[in-house]
Amino acid sequence: MANGNPAILAEGLEKSYGKTRALDGLSLSVEEGTVLGVLGPNGAGKTTAVRILTTLLKPDAGRAEVAGLDVLKQADQLRSRIGLTGQYAAVDEYLTGRENLEMVGRLYHLPKKLARKRADELLERFDLTDAASRLAKTYSGGMRRRLDLAASLVLAPPVLFLDEPTTGLDPRSRLSMWEIIGELVSGGTTLLLTTQYLDEADRLANRIAVVDRGTVIAEGTSDDLKARVGGERLEITVSEGSDLAAAARILEAHTHSDVRIDEGRRQTGATVEGGARLISSVVRDLNEADVGIDDLGLHRPTLDDVFLALTGHAAEESEGKSSDNHQQEVA
């Protein structure tokens, strides 16, 4: 398959639901063995795009190829080359973890013994061996997500789609999910991952496509995007009675960038490069100048910052902006 073609290619995808334009000419391309993070707020069209690329939905216009196969014309062949973990864990609650995976193995047409063996292997790898014989309805949210991810890996697909794999998980489950995904990627899987979190895309993806209202509004590495947003900010809150101006001067000396001062909240902040090393020298200088600090921290740009920088509006506004865009939430 290494013929230089992208593993995932979408060109001008369009999809409308009534008056809602879920996709409005979305195009993207993912090189084999790399990770694309599709970053966008609620209603941006992430799930719609994933459903089209995984043969679940027909686009109104445009074309898409995955693993060199046309998603419309070669859907049947394609299904044994891709894995999908949807936004909502699609596990059967009244089957055990092992039964869930065995069933998926059988439906991928693996021989019975192999399906069983593969199920056990995945259960072990996803730390579910102890819960393997329990009904999935007794699983925690994190366990369900892991089981769902395991199900999409039964056939070790070369191309994997993960739709918001960590939304709703607690920090620890999210971290372990990131580790698992990281392992997969280092094994050479091509991955398209959607997320609402810049830090997640940053951590897992080689390239990021920012999607808003059904189209890609920016694409590049996370450094590219951050450069457009302005990188990390160091924010200092001085304690009451301390010299805010002195703190601002120290910050300026270290960052050589525009320092913002907010008297009311006793805060000063600036865009910085150099992260932790810089913090320790700023703290040292603040101590020497006898400036008391209540709080000091690095703030990574969030999805909101990216959106403000790229579109001039905050992420949450995006879906409400067009008045005919009626949200149809499905439970």
Added chain:
Amino acid sequence: MSAGNIHSEELKPLRRNRVYWAVADGWVLAKRNLVQIPRIPELLVFAIIQPVMFVLLFRYVFGGAIDVGGESYVNFLMAGIFVQTVAFGSVSTGIGLAEDLQKGLVDRFRSLPMAPSAVLTGRTVADLVRNLAVVIVMLLVGLLVGFRPEAGVAGWAATIGLLLLLSFAFSWIGAVVALLIRSVEAVQSAGFIWLFPLTFASSAFVQTDNMPDVLRAFANHQPITQVVDAVRGFLLDQPEGNHGWIALAWCLGILIICVPLAVSLYRGVATR
């Protein structure tokens, strides 16, 4: 990772033709649905309690007031109960399918290289087994309240065969309904809206002769009456005329229309 891992080259799917996979995948899903039956006992309990209530209600409350000619009412009643039980079973088919749609399981299935009909056949075949179990319980309940069937081996075989065919046909109607409306609650209500007229405006509980003209015309020409009359004939060892053949034709007709319709709806269904 641990030794003995499967290499991805070994994860070779089997190659067989379409028909083979339609059957094999359907069987995988039928087994999935069957193992769940004892895991959700409340569903089975309600599936049994409801027809038991009907038996008691008609046997002891209304039965005395219903004239069915020479036959004892309980003997007349049980054919109606069996058919009604099986017909109402189609609501469970619809609910099960709507749940799979709502929980996103159908998305998972549709992303797999499996036969698209399997989700539906797996569901309807499992419901066939469940309905058979419920019918057997109803038979025992019937015997307890005085039901005395006179069928021979052939009569029993014909009864079971026709009830299973009806169960299967109606399950596919349930599947079509579920694929059209997709919400569990709506499927539940809709099921009773079309099943109540069909089962009560029929010969299941009363003789149609006493109904007003229009209603009688409907009752005499709809499938439930045909199946009830056929089953009643088999069970009581009475001539059933050509009701058996007409019932058979109805069931096959329903299947010929609903199976392809449900499969094509399933293929096109866009959940969420």
